[in-house]
Structure formats: C-alpha cells, structure tokens
Amino acid sequence: MTDTAARARQRVELVRDNTAERLALAQDFYHADPGRFRRYGHAELSFMRWSAARGVLEPESSDPAGSPWWRSVNGMLLRDKVEASLLATDTSGNASNRSVQYWLDFIRQPSPTRWYRAHNASIVAGYLTYEGLAAQEIKVERFMMNVALIRVLYTHAMLANPRLALGPLAFLGPRLVDPRHRSVKSFLDLGRSFPREYPVPGPVEEVVLAEHALARMLDYGLIAPRLPLLYEFAATALEEPRLTSLLDAGVPAYVWPHADRAVWFVGNTGPHLRAIARMTGVRLLWEPSPFRRPYPKARG
Numbered sequence: 001m002t003d004t005a006a007r008a009r010q011r012v013e014l015v016r017d018n019t020a021e022r023l024a025l026a027q028d029f030y031h032a033d034p035g036r037f038r039r040y041g042h043a044e045l046s047f048m049r050w051s052a053a054r055g056v057l058e059p060e061s062s063d064p065a066g067s068p069w070w071r072s073v074n075g076m077l078l079r080d081k082v083e084a085s086l087l088a089t090d091t092s093g094n095a096s097n098r099s100v101q102y103w104l105d106f107i108r109q110p111s112p113t114r115w116y117r118a119h120n121a122s123i124v125a126g127y128l129t130y131e132g133l134a135a136q137e138i139k140v141e142r143f144m145m146n147v148a149l150i151r152v153l154y155t156h157a158m159l160a161n162p163r164l165a166l167g168p169l170a171f172l173g174p175r176l177v178d179p180r181h182r183s184v185k186s187f188l189d190l191g192r193s194f195p196r197e198y199p200v201p202g203p204v205e206e207v208v209l210a211e212h213a214l215a216r217m218l219d220y221g222l223i224a225p226r227l228p229l230l231y232e233f234a235a236t237a238l239e240e241p242r243l244t245s246l247l248d249a250g251v252p253a254y255v256w257p258h259a260d261r262a263v264w265f266v267g268n269t270g271p272h273l274r275a276i277a278r279m280t281g282v283r284l285l286w287e288p289s290p291f292r293r294p295y296p297k298a299r300g
Helices: 003-011 019-031 040-052 068-089 098-108 110-128 139-160 163-179 182-188 206-208 211-237 241-246 257-264 270-277
Strands: none
Touching: 003 068, 019 040, 019 068, 019 241, 040 068, 040 110, 040 182, 068 098, 068 110, 098 110, 110 139, 110 211, 110 241, 139 182, 139 206, 139 211, 139 257, 163 182, 163 211, 163 270, 206 257, 211 241, 211 270
C-alpha cells in the first residue's frame, strides 16, 4: 500500500462508524472545487442519503445494526475518491488501483464520461471485493444489490454508448443521465423501487411486484433485454473482465444461485414491457412472471 493510499484509508476509517460524517466526507469531494465538481454529486449523494435513511451505513454495534456489505462498498468508493484527491495535490505519488486513477483523471479534467468511469469502477471493485459479505445478506437484499448494479451500468451506457442503451432513441440518453443534472436520480435512486427498511420485510417476490411501475419499465423493458451486451460494454469501459461473470445466461447473478433464477422473471408482468423493448430496438425474451398474488377468498 502506498503512503497516499494509507492516508486515504486512515481518513475514511475516522468516519467508519458515523453515518453523518461519511456523508459529509462524500460531499467534501464535490465541494472541494465547487465551480468544477459540485454538480457531479447529484446521483451519488442522493443514493447515499437513501442508504443512510435505511440504516445500512450504521455500525454493526448499532441497534439495529447496519449492513457490513453496504458499508464496505461505500467505504471503497470513499477511499478511492480521497486517495485521488490527495494525489491531485501530490504529484509524486501513484494511484494504488485502477479506479483511483480514473478518479484522478476526472479531477484533472472533469467530464460526465470520466465521472461514470471512475464512479462505476469503484462500485464494481467493491462488489467483487466483498462478495463474501454479500452472501451473508438475505435474498431480497441481494436482489437489490443486483438491481443497483445493473442501474449504474445502464446509466453509464446511456451516456457513453446510447445506441446500445436506447437504440433509435439514443439521442435522449446523454441528456437524461448527465451526472450534472438532477434527472439522473430517476435512474439511480432505488428509493422509488424498494422499501426504506433494513432488512426489507416480506418475501422478495412481493417486494418486486410492489416496485413502482416506471421502475419496472426501466428494469424489464429497457435493461433486461440488453444485459449481456451491457455487461460486455461495462467490462471493456472499466477494464474489468470479471464483470461478465456476474451474469447467469443473461440473468443477474451477483451472489445469486442458479436455482433462484426464476425470481428475476417475477416483475416481467405485461405486454407493455415487450412493447417498450421493441420501441428501443430490442426484444424482451425473458420468461413471463411465474408469480401471482393469491386472490382473497370471496365472502359467502
């Protein structure tokens, strides 16, 4: 570990058990040079506030305790940004990993494409590093982890490869997901899709069917038909070939056993999702929902 990386780790360690200070540290990165960086923080900080409201960033000593996985992935993102910020003022050091270098590239020459590459590289590195912690979470939480991943990969593609993401509607992509615009939160804010509680109550099937209709249109009508190509794009853009291993025959599979593949088809409810896919130049070939809510018994 380089001296700069060690300093970054120590800085993040100071806020490890204080959610408010974690959020303040995340904000500090974007406020360091408000004229160039501040507007880039919309999506990341919105997602972090949602995570804080759920309680997943609380220390394990809290009652209730937070999530070791969410805390660790967030911690990696913070460390990468802090290290890059330190390197920006100390040109004698070298980045300790690829995602830190991507953040340094962003600091030196901010752009939406560089922001997505840096942010998503840190997130993907966190996913791959902390698979063991993810495996300790309940099924519905692991489902949400996969949804969060496909959303950040898709929004990156909407900006950097809009033809892949939207087909004939490609011209809309960069305008909708520019990280400097608040509209990006509509794609990355899971608060519109899942309950705020941690752990989430109820079976995963019920949680999926309770997802907001627009969120399901995004996940099933737009993202699902493109998952293999999307993961290939992200693996190349982030220089992380292991990313493609997080799919199982076109279905998200981060810490997700093959035996539970059917859960991913639960939200595929209705021909409108296939119509949305066709409008953007692809076909939705996923199986129809295998799950139906039981109807209440008629009163006699």
